[in-house]
Amino acid sequence: MADDKGLTPRAEDFSTWYTDVIARAELADYSPVRGCMVIRPGGYAIWEHMQAALDRMFKESGHQNAYFPLFIPQSFLAREAEHVEGFAPETAVVTQGGGKELEEPLVVRPTSETIIYASFAKWIQSWRDLPMLINQWCNVVRWEMRTRLFLRTTEFLWQEGHTAHATADEAEAEALQMLKIYRVFMEDHMAMPVVTGLKTDSERFAGAVRTYACEGLMQDNKALQAATSHNLGQNFARAFDVQFQTAEGGLDYVWSTSWGASTRLIGGLIMTHGDDAGLVAPPQLAQYQVVIVPIYRKDEERSVVLEVAHDLREELAANGFRVHLDARDGLKPGAKYYEWEGKGVPLRIEIGPRDIAAGTLMLARRIGGKESIPRDAAADRVGVELEAIQRSLLETARERREANSLRGATKDEFIGYLEGGGGFVYAGWCGSAECEQTIKDQTKATIRVLPDDEFRSDTPPSTCVWCGSPSTAEAIWARAY
Amino acid sequence: MADDKGLTPRAEDFSTWYTDVIARAELADYSPVRGCMVIRPGGYAIWEHMQAALDRMFKESGHQNAYFPLFIPQSFLAREAEHVEGFAPETAVVTQGGGKELEEPLVVRPTSETIIYASFAKWIQSWRDLPMLINQWCNVVRWEMRTRLFLRTTEFLWQEGHTAHATADEAEAEALQMLKIYRVFMEDHMAMPVVTGLKTDSERFAGAVRTYACEGLMQDNKALQAATSHNLGQNFARAFDVQFQTAEGGLDYVWSTSWGASTRLIGGLIMTHGDDAGLVAPPQLAQYQVVIVPIYRKDEERSVVLEVAHDLREELAANGFRVHLDARDGLKPGAKYYEWEGKGVPLRIEIGPRDIAAGTLMLARRIGGKESIPRDAAADRVGVELEAIQRSLLETARERREANSLRGATKDEFIGYLEGGGGFVYAGWCGSAECEQTIKDQTKATIRVLPDDEFRSDTPPSTCVWCGSPSTAEAIWARAY
Numbered sequence: 001m002a003d004d005k006g007l008t009p010r011a012e013d014f015s016t017w018y019t020d021v022i023a024r025a026e027l028a029d030y031s032p033v034r035g036c037m038v039i040r041p042g043g044y045a046i047w048e049h050m051q052a053a054l055d056r057m058f059k060e061s062g063h064q065n066a067y068f069p070l071f072i073p074q075s076f077l078a079r080e081a082e083h084v085e086g087f088a089p090e091t092a093v094v095t096q097g098g099g100k101e102l103e104e105p106l107v108v109r110p111t112s113e114t115i116i117y118a119s120f121a122k123w124i125q126s127w128r129d130l131p132m133l134i135n136q137w138c139n140v141v142r143w144e145m146r147t148r149l150f151l152r153t154t155e156f157l158w159q160e161g162h163t164a165h166a167t168a169d170e171a172e173a174e175a176l177q178m179l180k181i182y183r184v185f186m187e188d189h190m191a192m193p194v195v196t197g198l199k200t201d202s203e204r205f206a207g208a209v210r211t212y213a214c215e216g217l218m219q220d221n222k223a224l225q226a227a228t229s230h231n232l233g234q235n236f237a238r239a240f241d242v243q244f245q246t247a248e249g250g251l252d253y254v255w256s257t258s259w260g261a262s263t264r265l266i267g268g269l270i271m272t273h274g275d276d277a278g279l280v281a282p283p284q285l286a287q288y289q290v291v292i293v294p295i296y297r298k299d300e301e302r303s304v305v306l307e308v309a310h311d312l313r314e315e316l317a318a319n320g321f322r323v324h325l326d327a328r329d330g331l332k333p334g335a336k337y338y339e340w341e342g343k344g345v346p347l348r349i350e351i352g353p354r355d356i357a358a359g360t361l362m363l364a365r366r367i368g369g370k371e372s373i374p375r376d377a378a379a380d381r382v383g384v385e386l387e388a389i390q391r392s393l394l395e396t397a398r399e400r401r402e403a404n405s406l407r408g409a410t411k412d413e414f415i416g417y418l419e420g421g422g423g424f425v426y427a428g429w430c431g432s433a434e435c436e437q438t439i440k441d442q443t444k445a446t447i448r449v450l451p452d453d454e455f456r457s458d459t460p461p462s463t464c465v466w467c468g469s470p471s472t473a474e475a476i477w478a479r480a481y
Numbered sequence: 482m483a484d485d486k487g488l489t490p491r492a493e494d495f496s497t498w499y500t501d502v503i504a505r506a507e508l509a510d511y512s513p514v515r516g517c518m519v520i521r522p523g524g525y526a527i528w529e530h531m532q533a534a535l536d537r538m539f540k541e542s543g544h545q546n547a548y549f550p551l552f553i554p555q556s557f558l559a560r561e562a563e564h565v566e567g568f569a570p571e572t573a574v575v576t577q578g579g580g581k582e583l584e585e586p587l588v589v590r591p592t593s594e595t596i597i598y599a600s601f602a603k604w605i606q607s608w609r610d611l612p613m614l615i616n617q618w619c620n621v622v623r624w625e626m627r628t629r630l631f632l633r634t635t636e637f638l639w640q641e642g643h644t645a646h647a648t649a650d651e652a653e654a655e656a657l658q659m660l661k662i663y664r665v666f667m668e669d670h671m672a673m674p675v676v677t678g679l680k681t682d683s684e685r686f687a688g689a690v691r692t693y694a695c696e697g698l699m700q701d702n703k704a705l706q707a708a709t710s711h712n713l714g715q716n717f718a719r720a721f722d723v724q725f726q727t728a729e730g731g732l733d734y735v736w737s738t739s740w741g742a743s744t745r746l747i748g749g750l751i752m753t754h755g756d757d758a759g760l761v762a763p764p765q766l767a768q769y770q771v772v773i774v775p776i777y778r779k780d781e782e783r784s785v786v787l788e789v790a791h792d793l794r795e796e797l798a799a800n801g802f803r804v805h806l807d808a809r810d811g812l813k814p815g816a817k818y819y820e821w822e823g824k825g826v827p828l829r830i831e832i833g834p835r836d837i838a839a840g841t842l843m844l845a846r847r848i849g850g851k852e853s854i855p856r857d858a859a860a861d862r863v864g865v866e867l868e869a870i871q872r873s874l875l876e877t878a879r880e881r882r883e884a885n886s887l888r889g890a891t892k893d894e895f896i897g898y899l900e901g902g903g904g905f906v907y908a909g910w911c912g913s914a915e916c917e918q919t920i921k922d923q924t925k926a927t928i929r930v931l932p933d934d935e936f937r938s939d940t941p942p943s944t945c946v947w948c949g950s951p952s953t954a955e956a957i958w959a960r961a962y
Binding site: 029031032033036037038039040041044045047048064065066067068069070071072073076088089090091092093094095096097098099105106108115118119122128134138139141143145154155157330 | 513545548573580
């Protein structure tokens with residue numbers, strides 16, 4: 001922690017800044033267990049708001065929550081060939097239970113396809129049982145070599161959706177629907193703009209036919225894969241023998257999907273909006289949207305100010321705002337401002353004897369700007385300001401991303417941009433894994449997605465930026481987390 | 482499954498009835514993993530409503546949620562002597578991670594005191610940091626030999642509260658406050674009456690100074706420990722060196738508590754209210770409070786009836802009720818009644834052409850009673866009925882418990898009642914572990930609690946029901962899950 005505010009500036013060392021913000025805002029801690037984090041109340045409150053919003057969207061689109069075992073018999077993981085190859089190397093394995101060596105080791109779930117399909121095989125008999133639309137909120141474990149709080153931890157929290165359908169088209173539509181839901185959530189709640197599109201084979205989920213992803217661009221111009229949605233075809237259905245009687249009386253394997261988003265999103269939120277003073281929380285997800293700091297010097301001022309502050313808190317809470325009154329004694333207002341600034345609270349209200357006499361209060365925005373407003377207008381103004389801040393954060397992030405996106409570049413410009421720490425590069429790709437790999441080796445950049453229609457350039461590139469062969473798809477490259 | 486309804490009657494075999502209800506209501510399944518269950522959407526929805534109610538009560542009493550690692554280094558568990566003795570024999574142990582043998586095995590948390598106190602030691606420096614009021618929603622694992630869905634499973638979901646305080650009195654007050662919150666939740670939401678009180682040393686949580694519990698009486702007259710709240714004194718603070726600077730400038734160990742309730746509550750709900758037709762869900766926690774079954778024969782009736790049913794669903798949903806319209810084709814109304822009866826939905830609305838013509842609808846209660854009511858009165862009546870059902874369930878359960886409680890018995894009556902399958906027996910106890918153990922050996926009954934003031938008999942017993950020595954406390958005995 002470098003400057004007088006205790007935070008390393010982003011421009012100096014983005015990675016250290018990130019860690020500093022998390023410490024300052026009390027979002028998370030490393031734990032005594034290698035690679036596992038403790039999510040502190042400040043960070044968990046953001047996760048709860050994320051969960052509430054996503055869960056509502058999942059339910060509105062017909063999904064139901066359920067819960068499947070933490071442990072997966074090792075043999076289950078092996079049933080889908082690509083899947084076991086992808087996940088087996090990073091599993092944690094339980095070999096002892098109740099003081100005895102287990103006959104078959106149990107894998108701590110890295111993802112739950114294999115254990116969930118065992119249930120699907122029991123529950124699904126006929127086309128009448130379809131679609132089966134299930135979601136699970138849980139913890140998963142992937143043994144990571146290098147970990148970073150929220151972004152890559154051995155244990156993390158997430159949701160994983162698992163659905164089964166009667167036709168290939170329905171499964172594809174579901175995968176795309178969930179991708180869209182993630183995108184809407186990221187834009188409307190996180191104020192984090194993302195591009196969506198298809199992953200190349202090299203980045204495809206182990207066992208999927210097609211993987212779609214949402215990709216955000218962080219302030220250090222690295223991409224963050226923020227959520228994925230997979231069309232699994234009949235791969236897992238065949239591996240776990242999930243067959244159903246069709247409406248026509250035949251027998252077929254179900255077509256399925258899975259999709260997930262995790263506590264990694266909190267890392268994305270920090271790196272999208274944070275500044276050199278700490279966290280900047282979007283109003284939709286902030287633990288507190290408003291903090292009230294009472295100002296007084298003498299004892300007789302104290303009770304008057306606190307009474308008005310209490311009333312104000314009640315009024316704002318009754319209007320549905322998440323409001324906190326910081327009535328701690330023995331801490332100066334300036335120290336409180338500093339603390340809540342670091343914690344990213346969108347609005348701060350300061351109220352003292354002079355404000356009370358004038359029937360006003362001071363309203364300060366975390367993203368800048370401070371003005372005196374009439375006390376009676378507080379609830380209205382808070383609502384207006386929170387909406388404006390939410391919009392402004394998305395707008396600012398979108399402008400930053402576009403300012404750090406390059407289109408129509410030559411090969412040299414492409415290389416120069418990526419090696420110079422640039423952001424998203426849109427360019428043509430011939431579809432060969434060889435060009436993809438060579439570019440990665442040279443620039444450390446990967447294809448984030450083959451973007452969906454609406455994110456494609458107006459004039460699609462006609463040749464591969466690397467080899468000059470005809471382009472089969474426009475791709476977006478970036479260095480990534 | 483025995484009779485024509487597919488359920489074994491309670492009177493014939495309560496244990497099989499319990500399993501049948503869970504299957505019929507699609508609440509849970511055993512999984513391919515020994516002792517681990519799959520919580521199906523119908524069961525998980527009840528858990529979500531339980532979580533929402535408890536979480537609100539925890540937050541209103543000042544607690545914040547956080548999340549701590551799933552894994553605990555084996556050495557941590559060993560730091561508190563009683564604790565390791567209590568939990569080590571039933572742990573699942575991870576010995577491999579990322580393809581390598583671990584240097585120190587990791588225990589999958591059976592409860593999180595030991596890993597949480599490692600964080601408390603970092604977070605707590607001074608009396609200003611106290612009280613620290615934390616709760617966690619998570620999964621835990623205890624290697625059980627004999628498992629039963631919801632009641633005793635190797636993995637289960639729960640919440641565990643962990644708090645630290647500056648004084649012994651505050652910790653005691655917290656433990657009692659949480660016991661009260663559990664009781665209110667069980668009465669007001671689960672409609673499950675419980676007695677509260679202190680556990681004897683033999684049933685105390687491993688590492689606690691005092692354990693309090695809520696105990697319900699199931700329909701088979703066995704007691705269910707439904708939640709516990711522990712005063713941990715300074716035991717864990719000393720083991721993990723959680724010290725703080727007191728307001729007076731001294732140094733002291735914190736005084737702490739922990740308290741938990743789990744998916745076991747769903748088992749308690751089933752065994753408190755279920756009948757020979759299946760689940761009976763209290764309106765407060767039911768997945769659906771109302772199900773609408775449209776009735777039609779001809780195609781031209783179908784569209785008219787469905788339109789009215791849709792409107793009704795919208796109206797009830799807008800009034801805040803959880804309502805489901807069962808518009809499935811190819812399934813007769815009777816089959817739908819049967820299904821929703823088994824799933825315990827409190828109210829069923831039947832609506833057909835004749836009802837529409839008359840401006841009425843048929844309202845049927847899961848607990849009995851069916852009447853035609855004016856269509857316009859639907860929302861009001863549903864609200865009134867749901868409240869009445871909620872009250873009635875609690876009342877019925879309380880009357881059943883009291884009818885199965887014995888007070889003022891002689892030793893012979895005491896033995897006869899317990900051996901004859903009776904419920905709660907209130908009697909005097911000399912306080913000796915020997916009497917407690919002998920009674921257990923002979924009658925299979927244990928002391929559920931030394932009841933709190935309000936649950937004690939008007940005339941407290943003066944002598945131990947077993948040895949005749951002076952009684953030190955009234956106790957409640959029962960056979961238990």
